[in-house]
Each structure stands twice: as structure tokens, then as C-alpha cells.
Amino acid sequence: MPTPSTSSAAPTLTDASLRVEDRYAVLTFERDDVRNALTGTALVDDICAAIEWANHSDLNCLIITGAGKGFSSGGNIKEMADKQGMFGGSPMQITDSYRRGIQRMSRAVFHAELPLIAAVNGAAVGAGFDLACMCDIRIGCENSLFGETFINLGIIPGDGGAWFLQRLVGYQRAAELTFSGRLVKAQEAKELGLLLELVDSSELLDAAEKLAQSFAAQPPQALRASKRLMKIAQRQELNDFLDHCASVQAACHYSEDHTRALNAFINKESASYSGQ
The missing domain is CATH 1.10.12 (Lyase 2-enoyl-coa Hydratase; Chain  A, domain 2)
Known part of the structure; x- marks a missing residue:
């Protein structure tokens, strides 16, 4: 089996911060001004860079969380309405923007070689919800809120959310969440199996780090x-x-x-x- 190399210098990130501990790290989204939107920011690049680095490090776990009130609001609605950024251009150009943009994140998270824990500090909707679903484990708090909300905007989960969600909660529940676009509060998310644990918001990161430390202690x-x-x-x-x-x-x-x-x-x- 290949041996993880000694940790190299952590990557320089633009819209996220990275805190490295003993065999685990915490990736925090730092764009609360747009509720940590994944489009119109550098967060997709930051996520991909952090995971690529972690894959080649000696880390045993990576925690992903958001600073401020939200985990991630997914796509930037203003850009979507104005047909800007990845939402602008011809259908072929938009297709390419998805493949080279948000779908890079989906592939990077799926191919992460170490366990990923999502510490969901607030709303995780649209692509933000899908990102949480892509992680191995999710821990939430009373502020956690989830939604596969694409249908409300007349679009589909372009980041591959339909692939991830049904593997997490089963086809029938994934269909209901996708077709209704409704929001799911923390307690229901725990009952549906979206969350492994539900803790007080003041204890969220501590709970995630305690779990990460248990992974970090393993071979x-x-x-x-x-x-x-x-x-x-x-x-x-x-x-x-x-x-x-x-x-x-x-x-x-x-x-x-x-x-x-x-x-x-x-x-x-x-x-x-x-x-x-």
C-alpha cells in the first residue's frame, strides 16, 4: 500500500482558512458576506486545493465547516439571475463552466483519500447541501438547515447531488427532498440519517474535532x-x-x-x- 508522505506546507487559500493539528486539519469557509456561496467565490478552488494537499499529507481526517451564520448557500443567486460567471454564455459554455467549476469540487471530495467530516454550523442548501452529503460524516447543531432546493429555481442539482443524496438516505427520501425542494431542520435531518450527531452550536467544532482525533489516532x-x-x-x-x-x-x-x-x-x- 502507498504510504502517505510527510505533510508539506499547507496550500495558500483565498476564501477559506486551514488549521492543521496532529494528523487532522480544519478547513473553514470565510465568506460569510455571501453565506459561503460556492460560486462567485474562490471556495471551489480552495476545497480542491485543500483536498489535493490532504491526500498527499500524513493527515487522517479533514473537517469542513463554515465561518459565520451559514455552512454554504450553494450557488450565488445574484450571479444566476444576472447570467454572470458560470451562469453566463451559451448552453455549451455553461456546460463547460459546470464541468470545470462546481463539478471539480464533486470529483475532489469523492476522491478524497482520507475521511471528511462536515461540521454543519448553519444553512447548507443547494450545492452546499450536496457538499455536506459528499462528506463521509456530518455533525450538526440547532442552527443546521438543509435543502435540495434546486427545483425551487427551475434547475437541477448540477453538481451531482442526485447521485450522492440517494446513496445517503435512499431513493424514496431523496426523491421527496429533490422534487419538493423543501427545507429540513436539524432534528429531522438527524432522524433521516443526514446527521450522525446533533449537538449544541457551542460544541459543534469540539464534537467534530473529537471525532477527528479518534480517526487521527488510528494506523x-x-x-x-x-x-x-x-x-x-x-x-x-x-x-x-x-x-x-x-x-x-x-x-x-x-x-x-x-x-x-x-x-x-x-x-x-x-x-x-x-x-x-
């Missing part, structure tokens, strides 16, 4: 291999998947971290892992 190779297996399992037949699991498991058995984990378990002590 890096096995953690990233487990993430890849979770993704592969969504699209492979069982027999093919079991063959793949056997090969990955054999590599894990030969890792130094496996030996460290075994010794720690037998001796009832904690272990420190090198990623080897």
Missing part, C-alpha cells in the same frame, strides 16, 4: 485503505470485492503499524503509528 494506512474499501463496495459485486479485500488485508498484515497495534493490544497500552 494511517489501514484508515485510508478502509476509506477506499467503503467507496469500492458501493460499486463492486461481492465476489470481486472480497477478492480485493483479501489482497488489501494481506498488505495490512505485513505493515509495521499492524505489528505496533498487535503489541499495544496484547500489552494493554496505547500505540503510536508511523504510517509504515
Whole structure:
């Protein structure tokens, strides 16, 4: 298995900040003036840059959250109404803008090699909701609000939201949310399985970091291999998947971290892992 390299310098971001801790990091959107809209800002570029860097680091987890009142409002409605930015030009030009714009984010998040936690501090609607759904885990608070709201504007989830949402909550519930465009408050989101945990807003980031720290303490190779297996399992037949699991498991058995984990378990002590 490939070994994550030692963390290089964190990327320079434009509309987001990045705080690096011990084997995990926190990516925070810093455009509360537009409720952290993903279009009309540099946030898509920042997300892609942060994930690309994290993929090649020794991190075990990346938390994504928003500064201010919202997680992300998705597309910039004013730009949409004025036919500006990625919403301007011919149909072919708009198609290309989606492929080179917001869909870059979808691909980057899907191909993240480490666990992603969305700490949903406020409204996550449209593409902001889809971004949260793309993450492995979502933690919310009383201010969290969700909505697959594209239909309300006469458009569809152009970022691939229809692909992600039904894998999270099932086809029937995803259809209802998509066709109605309604908003979902925090408690219902927890009941629907959109949220793993629902905590007080004052404890949101602490809860996300506590979970990230539990991931950070695990053997890096096995953690990233487990993430890849979770993704592969969504699209492979069982027999093919079991063959793949056997090969990955054999590599894990030969890792130094496996030996460290075994010794720690037998001796009832904690272990420190090198990623080897």
C-alpha cells in the first residue's frame, strides 16, 4: 500500500482558512458576506486545493465547516439571475463552466483519500447541501438547515447531488427532498440519517474535532485503505470485492503499524503509528 508522505506546507487559500493539528486539519469557509456561496467565490478552488494537499499529507481526517451564520448557500443567486460567471454564455459554455467549476469540487471530495467530516454550523442548501452529503460524516447543531432546493429555481442539482443524496438516505427520501425542494431542520435531518450527531452550536467544532482525533489516532494506512474499501463496495459485486479485500488485508498484515497495534493490544497500552 502507498504510504502517505510527510505533510508539506499547507496550500495558500483565498476564501477559506486551514488549521492543521496532529494528523487532522480544519478547513473553514470565510465568506460569510455571501453565506459561503460556492460560486462567485474562490471556495471551489480552495476545497480542491485543500483536498489535493490532504491526500498527499500524513493527515487522517479533514473537517469542513463554515465561518459565520451559514455552512454554504450553494450557488450565488445574484450571479444566476444576472447570467454572470458560470451562469453566463451559451448552453455549451455553461456546460463547460459546470464541468470545470462546481463539478471539480464533486470529483475532489469523492476522491478524497482520507475521511471528511462536515461540521454543519448553519444553512447548507443547494450545492452546499450536496457538499455536506459528499462528506463521509456530518455533525450538526440547532442552527443546521438543509435543502435540495434546486427545483425551487427551475434547475437541477448540477453538481451531482442526485447521485450522492440517494446513496445517503435512499431513493424514496431523496426523491421527496429533490422534487419538493423543501427545507429540513436539524432534528429531522438527524432522524433521516443526514446527521450522525446533533449537538449544541457551542460544541459543534469540539464534537467534530473529537471525532477527528479518534480517526487521527488510528494506523494511517489501514484508515485510508478502509476509506477506499467503503467507496469500492458501493460499486463492486461481492465476489470481486472480497477478492480485493483479501489482497488489501494481506498488505495490512505485513505493515509495521499492524505489528505496533498487535503489541499495544496484547500489552494493554496505547500505540503510536508511523504510517509504515
